[in-house]
Amino acid sequence: MIRRAVVVPQPPLLVPRLSPGPAPDLATLREACVAAAGTLGPVWTAVGVHTRDEVIGPDAAGSFRGYGVDERVRLSAHGTDRDLPLPALIAGWLREQAGAESVQVRLVAEGTRAADCARLGHELDGDLLILGDGSNRHGPGSPGSEDERAPAFDELVAKALAKADTEALLRLDPALARDLGAGGRVPWQVLAGTGGDWHAELLYSAAPFGVAYHVAVWERG
Template identity: 80%
Template sequence: MITRAVVVPHPPLLVPRLSPGPEPELTALRDACVAAVRRLGPVWTAVGVHEKDQVIAPGSAGTFRGYGVDERVRLSASGTGSGLPLPALVAGWLREQAGAESVEVRLVAATTPPAECARLGKELTGDLLILGDGSNRHGPRAPGSEDERAPAFDDAVAKALANADTEALLALDPALADALGARGRVPWQVLAGVAGDWRAELLYSAAPFGVGYHVAVWERGC
């Protein structure tokens, strides 16, 4: 049974070597992510989005070389290898920050419909790390072109995460999420499939670099 779940974004800029120099907004985001994952236990299951379904075992490792710096991370102390997709790289980096033993990464296809996401959530066990970004179309700094629908979309996500509102997460429109560049839709809807009486805490929600980032902790109620 899943007793804890943490929601974080997965931009490469979380890694200090990839974004050197003082940046208060980035520091606040990074600190929130690390504080959140430190509330998980020693063994994690991570869920992210990718082009196709994939399970990455804890014995794996990789590097952020493709993002500009050869920062190596492992999914466990014995992890080996050099190639991991971004969600797995960030999961590995966060594992190391938290001092956790291991993380298995479940990547889910970006086209997976809400009902199938929820079904997967029902099958998961262990402490859960959910990796996903909000819309990348916030304001003039947005990596995608600005879209006036982005703030309302991410406000709805933040509210759902703050209230452990699984119905609201499952109601997110896949077409709208895709149009807004929100890669977190699938992982959030996997989380929504995990039944339980949750106590939720939203640690961070903002779009400092034109992308919506949310950090939340869900713990099963007594």
């Protein structure tokens, strides 16, 4: 049974060497993510979205060189180098920050239906690290260009994560999430499929760079 789950975003800027310099908002986000990951046990399963379904075992290692800096991370102490997608890189970096033993990464195709996400969530076991960003369309300078629907969408997500409202997460509209550039929809709906009684705490929810980032910790009630 899953006893703990942590929700974090996955901007490469979480990694200090990839950030442009001192930024209070970024430091607060980073601290929240590391604190949340630190509540998990020694062995994790990470869930992120990708172009196709894939499982990456804990024997993998990779680098952020594709994001401008050759910052290497491992999914366990003895990882073999390979090209890793962003969710796996962030999972590996957070594992190292938290001092965890290992993390296996489950990548889920970006177009996966809510019911199939929930089915996967029901099958998972162990401590979960859920990786995904909210809308990238907050404000005129946002990466995806401003969309007036973005604030309401991410307010709903934040409330659902703060209350462990699995039904609200399962009701997220895939088409709307895609329009708003919200890559977290699939992983959040996998989390929602775990069901059961949860106690939740929302540690962070803001859109400091035009992209919404949510950090939450769920524990079984």
